Amino acid sequence: MDRSRRVVLKGAGAGGALAAALAAGLLKPGSALAAWNKGAFEAKNTADAMKALGVTNAAESKDIQIRAPEIAENGAVVPIDITSTIPGTTSISVFIDKNPFPYTGTFDVSQGALPFVHLRVKIGESSPVRVVVAAGGKYFTTAKEVKVTIGGCGG
Amino acid sequence: MADPMKIRATLQGDVADVRVLMAHPMETGQRKDASGNVVPLHFIQTITAQLNGKTVFGADVSQAVSRNPVFAFKVKGAKAGDKVSITWTDNKGEKRTDETAIGAG
Numbered sequence: 001m002d003r004s005r006r007v008v009l010k011g012a013g014a015g016g017a018l019a020a021a022l023a024a025g026l027l028k029p030g031s032a033l034a035a036w037n038k039g040a041f042e043a044k045n046t047a048d049a050m051k052a053l054g055v056t057n058a059a060e061s062k063d064i065q066i067r068a069p070e071i072a073e074n075g076a077v078v079p080i081d082i083t084s085t086i087p088g089t090t091s092i093s094v095f096i097d098k099n100p101f102p103y104t105g106t107f108d109v110s111q112g113a114l115p116f117v118h119l120r121v122k123i124g125e126s127s128p129v130r131v132v133v134a135a136g137g138k139y140f141t142t143a144k145e146v147k148v149t150i151g152g153c154g155g
Numbered sequence: 156m157a158d159p160m161k162i163r164a165t166l167q168g169d170v171a172d173v174r175v176l177m178a179h180p181m182e183t184g185q186r187k188d189a190s191g192n193v194v195p196l197h198f199i200q201t202i203t204a205q206l207n208g209k210t211v212f213g214a215d216v217s218q219a220v221s222r223n224p225v226f227a228f229k230v231k232g233a234k235a236g237d238k239v240s241i242t243w244t245d246n247k248g249e250k251r252t253d254e255t256a257i258g259a260g
Contacts, residue, residue, distance in 0.1 A: 076221060104216065105215055106214065106215050107212070107214045111210055111213070112209070112212075121221055
């Protein structure tokens with residue numbers, strides 16, 4: 001908590017980087033995806049990826065439904081349906097905690113799409129699938145464990 | 156040039172249910188080929204969808220998305236005959252755009 005504040009303060013001190021980030025829409029959760037967030041995609045654990053994305057204080061929520069198989073027979077193709085019933089949902093992000101690079105993607109639904117997305121992912125080993133929803137400047141999260149019997153990273 | 160996407164858009168009330176299948180290897184950079192060489196990263200990074208020319212859905216994704224990715228999303232305020240166009244860009248800068256018209260549910 002304290003630490004992230006310090007980072008922000010430091011950024012602001014260093015020549016209004018915060019203002020620049022705000023202007024670029026980087027800190028506005030769910031606004032038009034600015035640039036492919038290399039730092040987040042290359043993070044090796046979920047916490048670092050969330051930090052790179054600026055996700056803080058994500059509250060556990062029961063208003064996000066993840067539909068995914070309990071046991072995936074083939075980790076190379078695991079279908080996931082995500083629906084958010086949180087009012088004002090702007091984006092949906094997916095993290096697979098135990099994948100080599102957990103951050104799987106962000107779906108921007110702020111421009112006329114309903115807060116729903118279906119995707120198919122590779123899951124290397126049994127792992128929680130964590131979803132972070134941005135709504136009204138706040139973050140909400142939930143997770144669902146998916147067991148994998150055959151890894152998805154062997155191709 | 157990559158193969159065309161298969162896009163299906165059907166109408167339920169004023170909500171278009173859009174499903175898209177993209178032809179792409181989605182290499183993770185971890186797989187080795189038959190001779191033991193690592194197959195380099197090659198994956199779709201960004202996807203945008205437009206309804207009649209206006210962006211309605213976007214995504215940034217990683218190599219963890221399955222090969223020949225399938226995505227589905229729903230767009231409000233659509234009518235039969237509206238044009239849905241979807242574009243992807245991969246990490247090698249390749250791009251592909253395909254378009255379809257929304258069919259009646």
